[in-house]
Each structure stands twice: as structure tokens, then as C-alpha cells.
Amino acid sequence: MLDGKKIIVTGGSRGIGADLVRHLADLGAQVAFTYSSREDAAQKVLSSLPGEGHFILQMNLSSEASINQGLEKITSKWSEVDGLVNNAGITKDGLLLRMKTEDFDDVINTNLRGAFLMTKALTKIMMKARKGSIVNITSVIGQTGNAGQANYAASKAGLIGFSKSVALEIASRNVRVNCVAPGFIATEMTDAISEEAKKKIFEQIPLGSIGEARDVSNAVAFLLSEQSKYITGHTLSVNGGLYME
């Protein structure tokens, strides 16, 4: 489905990103993926991948200098890029009145500004080649809002508006931009939620269970593939029916 495609994934050392990297490699893609601090975990994922041509790179998505360094490494290896998945993301939860400005900025910088910088740089390459697909991982929280997550919800809602705008700008060059909006998926990010809060959330999921990383990976792979060649500016929800647009 993705034979020979060169795809970049941010935050591929664990969680949804690690599963996605494996899935894309299984489907025939060459994958370059970033990690922020856990090189050992990234190496482990890398060594488990089938096929050749994959590589890892350290990148801090809240730093423009770090992103530029990483991008230089990518372009020194690859002259063309077929896909970009802006997956890396963080939460720093707190009620508005107690939220530190620093925690607001950190979440916006990593989740939204990082995706902006990556998209801007790679769009140039894709537009030149007149092909490409960008997938931004947003969240059900960006669609519904959530008490205690004003920073995270703003970053994820921002990604949806960002994606639609860029999709309009670059559609004529055959470069597509879409979002995948997961609901609750079992990863370290959701491990942090208390058992009581989790129970309440599960009761609201029509399909009756928490999602798996592979549910998200399947949706992303579809949007990166030619099977979705007539889809752009879309947000694909992977949430068990938790929120319906």
C-alpha cells in the first residue's frame, strides 16, 4: 500500500508513533522518525522494522533550531519526501485559573508550532515534486474541549484549522493535508489518567472500549496512501463513537 514511499513521523519512539512507524514499514514505506530523549527506545523500534532505508533522528519540536538541524539530516539523505505525520504531542493539564503561562506555551509550542515548522519545511519539498500527504494527529479534545485541558484543546483545535488552511493553499500542487483525531487510546499519555476518570470515559464510548494504537495507525496509513487521493482538509475521527461530527 505504501511501497517505496518516504515518510517522516515525529515522536516515533513510543505510543501511537511507535506503532505507526512499524505499521508503515510493514506496508512497504521507508520511515524516518524522530525521538526527543529516549534514544534507546527509538533504536529498539528501528531495529524491529522490516525493510531497509529507515533512520531515526533526535529532535525537540519546541525548538526551531533543533527542528532545522533535524531537517538538514533528512534532506541530506532524502531528496524527496512523500509523507509527513505530525504525531508528537504533550499534555500539561490544569484548570485555567491555575495554569502557568509556561505550561500553556510548552503545549502550544510542541503540538502546534512544531507541526507548523515541520509542515512549512516539508511542504516546500512536496510542492516541488507535486505530490505528498501530510497527516496531523489532533484529538477528540480539540473537537469537544475538556475541563483542565485548555492548552491541549487549543493546540489540537488549532491543528485542525491549520490543516484546512494549508490544504486549501497547496491542493493545486497535489499535496494533501488531513487530520486524524483519536479518542482514548491505550498509551503512556492515557496511563496518566486516574482509574476513576477512565471508568467515566469508557462509559461514554459507544463502541464500549478504549482504542488501540493500531486503530489510529490504520487511519493514518490510509490518508498517506493513494487510496485517499481525493481526500484533503478532512479530520478522520478514530474514537469509538465518542464524538460524532
Ligand SMILES: NC(=O)c1ccc[n+]([C@@H]2O[C@H](COP(=O)([O-])OP(=O)(O)OC[C@H]3O[C@@H](n4cnc5c(N)ncnc54)[C@H](O)[C@@H]3O)[C@@H](O)[C@H]2O)c1
Ligand atoms: N493516547 C491517546 O489517547 C491520544 C488521544 C488523542 C490524541 N493523541 C495524540 O496522539 C499523539 C501521540 O500520543 P501518544 O498517546 O502516543 O503519546 P506518548 O506520550 O506516548 O508519545 C508522545 C510522543 O511525542 C514525543 N514528544 C513529546 N514532546 C516532544 C518534543 N518536545 N519534541 C519531540 N518529540 C516530542 C515523545 O517523544 C513521544 O514519542 C499525540 O499528538 C497525542 O496528543 C493521543
